[in-house]
Amino acid sequence: MLAGDASWEHISDALDTHSGFLARFTAEQKVQTNEVGRLWLILPALLATGAPRIELLELGASAGLLLYPDRYRYRYRAGEWGSGGHLLEGEERGAVPAALLSGSFEVVRRRGVDLAPVDVTADEGVQTLRSFIWAGQEDRFARLDAAVEVVRREPPELIAADYVEVLPELLAEPADGLRVVLTSMTTFYLPEERYQQLLSVLARAGRKQPLAWVSLGTRGDGIEGSSLDLTTWPGGETRRLALTDYHLAWLDWLGECPMCDRPWNPRGHAAR
Numbered sequence: 116m117l118a119g120d121a122s123w124e125h126i127s128d129a130l131d132t133h134s135g136f137l138a139r140f141t142a143e144q145k146v147q148t149n150e151v152g153r154l155w156l157i158l159p160a161l162l163a164t165g166a167p168r169i170e171l172l173e174l175g176a177s178a179g180l181l182l183y184p185d186r187y188r189y190r191y192r193a194g195e196w197g198s199g200g201h202l203l204e205g206e207e208r209g210a211v212p213a214a215l216l217s218g219s220f221e222v223v224r225r226r227g228v229d230l231a232p233v234d235v236t237a238d239e240g241v242q243t244l245r246s247f248i249w250a251g252q253e254d255r256f257a258r259l260d261a262a263v264e265v266v267r268r269e270p271p272e273l274i275a276a277d278y279v280e281v282l283p284e285l286l287a288e289p290a291d292g293l294r295v296v297l298t299s300m301t302t303f304y305l306p307e308e309r310y311q312q313l314l315s316v317l318a319r320a321g322r323k324q325p326l327a328w329v330s331l332g333t334r335g336d337g338i339e340g341s342s343l344d345l346t347t348w349p350g351g352e353t354r355r356l357a358l359t360d361y362h363l364a365w366l367d368w369l370g371e372c373p374m375c376d377r378p379w380n381p382r383g384h385a386a387r
């Protein structure tokens with residue numbers, strides 16, 4: 116159907132005709148959702164780092180669509196941010212502070228790691244991501260089309276690997292600006308032992324150079340739903356910035372603008 120050779124009225128015929136392919140596809144292809152709408156939730160956390168230059172490293176990046184936060188326009192209750200073409204918006208229960216939205220940053224590097232990265236510079240990769248969007252979700256198809264255009268203009272560095280394995284090596288490189296590790300809807304795939312390993316790799320790296328970790332998702336740590344958390348080094352302090360639901364349908368910002376009174380300072384990070 117995505118290839119345009121069948122319609123919903125003829126779904127049964129199409130399922131029969133392509134049964135061999137569909138059996139193979141569902142057996143071999145893991146679910147791959149890379150939803151660029153999640154950037155609407157993530158952007159305030161990037162602004163909360165207060166860093167003017169950001170090196171983004173996404174773990175579990177899929178096609179790397181989230182590596183382009185600076186290429187969209189965002190609408191929040193307190194105002195808009197960015198000048199990109201496609202507008203991202205959502206439901207705010209607790210509003211993102213206006214002071215945060217007056218910040219800006221430049222993304223100086225875009226790297227992603229995934230067990231099975233999707234290459235959307237090839238049409239097959241786009242088809243893979245389209246196949247995981249429910250029929251009729253036209254806004255998601257439109258967001259994906261916009262994101263593919265963005266990626267094709269400036270493809271990211273995508274590394275096929277287990278991110279827990281390769282992270283020490285990636286974090287050992289000196290960063291240009293603040294290195295921000297991003298995890299979005301991925302750490303719940305890790306067994307507890309691997310998750311603890313991830314935490315200690317991040318903490319070790321944070322002792323050597325400034326580092327931030329933006330985490331969207333949940334590992335069932337006592338909250339109902341999901342959360343947006345920011346951890347910064349030096350110090351390794353974690354702030355829970357917002358709550359959201361499992362489907363990331365809304366954002367409930369907690370508290371005020373965490374870094375507004377403590378601008379980015381590469382030596383001490385938080386300049387008080």
Ligand SMILES: C[S@@+](CC[C@H](N)C(=O)[O-])C[C@H]1O[C@@H](n2cnc3c(N)ncnc32)[C@H](O)[C@@H]1O
Nearest residue numbers: 149150175177229230276277278299300301304
């Ligand atoms: C639900 S998708 C989320 C994609 C993207 N982060 C987003 O939020 O749109 C989770 C991704 O994590 C990847 N993944 C899970 N465990 C991984 C691991 N240990 N190493 C690398 N990638 C992993 C999967 O391959 C998948 O692409």
